[in-house]
Amino acid sequence: MLQGVFLISGLFAQKKNMNWILEPWPWYFSGPLIALTMFLLLFMGRQFGMSSNLRTMCSMCGAHKKADFFNFDWKAQQWNLLVVLGAVIGGFIAHFYLSEDPTTVAISAETIQDLNNLGFESAGKAFLPTELFSNAVFSEPLTLLILLIGGILIGFGARYAGGCTSGHAISGLSNLQLPSLIAVIGFFIGGLVMIHILYPLIF
Amino acid sequence: MRQIGFLVIGIFFGIVMFKSEAASWFRIYEMFKFQSFHMYGIIGSALVLGIIGVQLIKRKNMKSFFGQPITIAPKDKSFSRYMLGGIIFGLGWALAGACPGPIYVLVGAGYWPILVVFAGAMLGTFIYGLLRKKLPH
Numbered sequence: 001m002l003q004g005v006f007l008i009s010g011l012f013a014q015k016k017n018m019n020w021i022l023e024p025w026p027w028y029f030s031g032p033l034i035a036l037t038m039f040l041l042l043f044m045g046r047q048f049g050m051s052s053n054l055r056t057m058c059s060m061c062g063a064h065k066k067a068d069f070f071n072f073d074w075k076a077q078q079w080n081l082l083v084v085l086g087a088v089i090g091g092f093i094a095h096f097y098l099s100e101d102p103t104t105v106a107i108s109a110e111t112i113q114d115l116n117n118l119g120f121e122s123a124g125k126a127f128l129p130t131e132l133f134s135n136a137v138f139s140e141p142l143t144l145l146i147l148l149i150g151g152i153l154i155g156f157g158a159r160y161a162g163g164c165t166s167g168h169a170i171s172g173l174s175n176l177q178l179p180s181l182i183a184v185i186g187f188f189i190g191g192l193v194m195i196h197i198l199y200p201l202i203f
Numbered sequence: 204m205r206q207i208g209f210l211v212i213g214i215f216f217g218i219v220m221f222k223s224e225a226a227s228w229f230r231i232y233e234m235f236k237f238q239s240f241h242m243y244g245i246i247g248s249a250l251v252l253g254i255i256g257v258q259l260i261k262r263k264n265m266k267s268f269f270g271q272p273i274t275i276a277p278k279d280k281s282f283s284r285y286m287l288g289g290i291i292f293g294l295g296w297a298l299a300g301a302c303p304g305p306i307y308v309l310v311g312a313g314y315w316p317i318l319v320v321f322a323g324a325m326l327g328t329f330i331y332g333l334l335r336k337k338l339p340h
Contacts, residue, residue, distance in 0.1 A: 024222065024223075025223050025224075026244075027223070027240070027243075027244030030225065030245050031244060031247065033219045034219060034223075034225075035252035035253045037215060037219065038253060041212060042273050042275075043273070044208055045267040046209075047275065050307070051324075054324055054328040055328055055332075057325060058328050058329050061325075066333065067335070069331070069332035082213060083209050083212060083213035084213060086213015086216065087216055087220070087308050087311070088213075088307050088308070089214050089311055090215065090218040090219075090220070091217045091218075091221050091226070092313070093214065093311075094218040094221035094312065095311070096313075098221075099222070105227045105229045105230060107229045107238075107239065108233060108239050110236075111232065111239070114236065115232065126229075127227055127229075128309070129228055129229065132300075132316065133228070133314045133317065134316070135315055144319055146298065147299060147316055147323065148323040149295075149323065150295050150298035151299060151319065151321060151323020151325075152327035152330065153291050153295025153323075153327060154292060154295035154301075154302065154303065154324045154327060155295075155323065155324035155328040155329075155330075156331045157292025157294070157295055157327070158303060158324075158328070159328050159332070160287060160288030160331055161284065161288025161291075164302050164304075165302040165304065166302075166304055168289075170246070170250065171253075171275075173254070174256070175277075176254065178280075179280065180278065182286055184289065186288065186290045186293060187289050187292055189289070189293060190292060190294040190296070190297065191293040191296055191297040193290075193293075194293070194294045194297035196235075198294075198298075
């Protein structure tokens with residue numbers, strides 16, 4: 001099946017008028033496709049939520065021996081691990097077969113200027129900042145610590161809030177759930193504090 | 204067959220996350236700086252369609268592909284856990300520039316340092332499990 005996807009993507013790449021697929025997709029194309037993902041899962045009888053997989057994976061690693069929270073029937077969550085595996089494969093296909101090389105992100109001129117001032121020279125020239133996500137960081141303990149702390153906050157916060165962007169901002173708000181609205185307001189408070197107050201201190 | 208369905212949905216989701224640039228650290232930074240409409244457009248358009256679709260599913264009592272009723276489990280009522288958890292998550296989202304979905308997608312895209320973020324997210328989930336009973340919910 002993967003070969004089929006590669007073949008189709010190759011055909012797309014050959015036709016000049018199909019080059020749009022290699023360009024970044026506009027928001028009015030991407031947003032509806034995210035809604036479609038949620039609906040496909042609902043019609044498969046499941047709910048869209050990515051962070052709960054972290055709990056499942058903790059249980060698989062034996063975390064239930066340390067905390068009751070991980071003592072649940074994780075095998076019933078195997079379907080979601082397949083979605084995760086798919087997301088990994090999707091990232092591979094999108095980066096290596098459906099994108100221009102090098103893959104850049106056309107962020108606004110203002111943003112590039114702000115990031116340059118913070119020391120991010122790769123702004124506008126890469127998909128992720130090379131200052132944080134190139135393999136060179138494996139020899140930079142401070143950068144690794146930043147990434148690790150970011151991850152810990154994501155994992156801890158998502159479970160405490162009972163969901164992340166997919167579970168609350170997309171799935172929960174679509175269902176007009178008040179808890180999801182509170183969580184999303186929290187996401188934004190945290191994000192704004194990090195970018196506007198903490199970034200100038202960290203970088 | 205169902206299993207292949209979930210895998211294909213995941214692949215689709217992964218491609219959309221990467222091609223929409225929602226998996227880009229730069230887009231998250233730009234969003235929190237209010238310097239582009241891009242991320243708001245993605246989340247907003249997904250949400251408008253999501254709200255309409257979920258209402259339709261409920262009003263028409265639509266069934267899943269396998270004939271079961273579609274139910275969306277309501278979240279427990281609380282304020283503190285959603286607000287506090289939300290703020291902590293937001294701090295991490297903005298620092299790592301990725302939420303859980305894109306973390307998986309970026310592993311596939313070959314940005315290896317994201318594995319450190321992933322390890323952190325597993326650790327954070329584990330720490331929550333240890334501290335859960337001591338936290339206000």
